[in-house]
Amino acid sequence: xxxxxxxxxxxxxxxxxxxxxxxxxxxxxxxxxxxxxxxxxxxxxxxxxxxxxxxxxxxxxxxxxxxxxxxxxxxxxxxxxxxxxxxxxxxxxxxxxxxxxxxxxxxxxxxxxxxxxxxxxxxxxxxxxxxxxxxxxxxxxxxxxxxxxxxxxxxxxxxxxxxxxxxxxxxxxxxxxxxxxxxxxxxxxxxxxxxxxxxxxxxxxxxxxxxxxxxxxxxxxxxxxxxxxxxxxxxxxxxxxxxxxxxxxxxxxxxxx
Numbered sequence: 009x010x011x012x013x014x015x016x017x018x019x020x021x022x023x024x025x026x027x028x029x030x031x032x033x034x035x036x037x038x039x040x041x042x043x044x045x046x047x048x049x050x051x052x053x054x055x056x057x058x059x060x061x062x063x064x065x066x067x068x069x070x071x072x073x074x075x076x077x078x079x080x081x082x083x084x085x086x087x088x089x090x091x092x093x094x095x096x097x098x099x100x101x102x103x104x105x106x107x108x109x110x111x112x113x114x115x116x117x118x119x120x121x122x123x124x125x126x127x128x129x130x131x132x133x134x135x136x137x138x139x140x141x142x143x144x145x146x147x148x149x150x151x152x153x154x155x156x157x158x159x160x161x162x163x164x165x166x167x168x169x170x171x172x173x174x175x176x177x178x179x180x181x182x183x184x185x186x187x188x189x190x191x192x193x194x195x196x197x198x199x200x201x202x203x204x205x206x207x208x209x210x211x212x213x214x215x216x217x218x219x220x221x222x223x224x225x226x227x228x229x230x231x232x233x234x235x236x237x238x239x240x241x242x243x244x245x246x247x248x249x250x251x252x253x254x255x256x257x258x259x260x261x262x263x264x265x
């Protein structure tokens with residue numbers, strides 16, 4: 009139809025853009041990095057581990073500890089000096105736990121705050137400075153939130169994770185206001201997925217048995233595949249330039265939160 013043709017003509021091309029993805033060694037981050045690369049994006053794939061990532065032309069693998077401010081700043085300095093611009097940032101990296109707040113401790117809370125909130129906040133700030141300095145004040149930032157940035161879960165192990173994701177939501181909403189105040193052309197988006205099959209679950213719960221005990225193995229819904237979340241990220245990035253998708257909530261069909 010004519011309407012569809014007009015819409016497609018206004019979609020944002022990702023070809024030849026430069027994009028950064030954190031948490032790129034597994035799960036949603038891995039799938040997002042691959043999807044962007046397939047769209048012609050020069051990808052900077054960032055993770056503390058890199059065993060599943062292969063350096064190749066236009067696909068740069070960077071091992072970065074997101075607990076280290078120095079390493080994050082060095083990453084963006086490398087992007088400035090070696091790539092000369094940055095058009096896209098997708099902050100995916102995050103960590104969880106297998107117990108509630110009352111069974112947690114200060115060190116664990118701080119580590120989750122650092123990885124889930126402070127690291128993406130610094131990444132956003134440094135990325136937007138590159139976009140302002142080298143890209144004419146344009147670009148797109150996508151932060152990976154969670155359905156638990158919209159509701160407090162009944163399941164105890166997700167409580168502190170939810171705290172960090174509520175914080176990420178508030179930070180991202182604040183950035184959107186500051187971008188508008190400065191009349192910048194940087195779009196700020198978030199995506200809030202429900203249960204997804206990824207290493208995040210294994211890293212948090214240590215075993216498939218514990219995962220199944222927590223989430224159940226006979227639910228009416230199937231967990232999202234990371235590629236499905238990555239496809240949603242691409243939809244956000246490819247939306248017409250005048251369209252800003254503030255937040256997209258995606259869940260398995262039949263999943264209620």
